Amino acid sequence: MWNLQNVEPFRSVIGLFYPQLCASCSALIEWPAYLCEGCRRKAPRIKPPFCARCSEPFPGAITEAFSCANCAHRVLHFDAAVAAFRSRGVVRQVIHQFKYGHEIHLRFPVADWLAETLDDPRLAGRCFDVMIPVPLHPARKRERGFNQAELLAELFSVTARIPMQPWLERLRYTTTQTAFDRAERMENLRDAFRLRKKANVRGLRVLLIDDVLTTGSTVSECARVLKAAGAISVHAATAARA
Secondary structure, eight states: OOOHHHHGGGHHHHTTTSOEEOTTTOOEEOTTOSSOHHHHHHSOBOOSSBOTTTOOBOOSOOOSOOOOHHHHTSOOOSSEEEESBBSOHHHHHHHHHHHTSOOGGGHHHHHHHHHGGGGSTTTTTOOOSEEEEOOOOHHHHHHHSSOHHHHHHHHHHHHHTOOBOOOEEEOSOOOOGGGOOHHHHHHHHTTOEEEOTTOOOTTOEEEEEEEEESSSHHHHHHHHHHHHTTOSEEEEEEEEEO
16 A cells, blocks of 8 residues: 555655645645745744753853753753754644654654754764664554654664664653643653663663654653663654754
8 A cells, every 4th residue: 555655765756746745834845845935934942051961051151061950950861852843833833743643754854853953063973883762652553553763763863873773662651741740741651661672772872863852851861761771862853852
């Protein structure tokens, strides 16, 4: 059965016969673009000053690296979580269409936003041994039909030239995190992840991948599991910061 993934290599040819619409404003655009130039420019980029640990932006004229109060007052197991864009406006719209609207083809512009994290000084020049997507519980993956983090990691691994391995698995079908505060999120995720059998991260530098960073609780718990298994370092890259 043909789906968008099958058709993707032939997008340029298809574009000769069918018009392409911007995923955000529905303006006519040329293949193989997904967003018009105006919507691409509207993507809200994270600019300094921002928390060196979680990328939360702050107003003002702070010139030195700093950690925000939310990071300073709790234990986080990742070294840094990097995002280049805020989950606002066109970025939030496209990610939601990709994730909840099952518009799988939108993984490509979302992966482009994710790839811009490589320009951040916290990741630029670093050597990573493996890229690991944040896993979904099998039941939720069946409901959704895919794991958005895994689809993004598959594309990003090619750009970054880092091998991708789905070495984490989710043990518990946790209730949605959106209704919880930070402390409740941490408790909800405790012991929710484990390393897959035969996966070995001892001595490795890991780059975790997810679509959006909210409080950092999910990537922190994943990082805790990875470091407990011997990972030297765990950084996270996401397409957007909530």
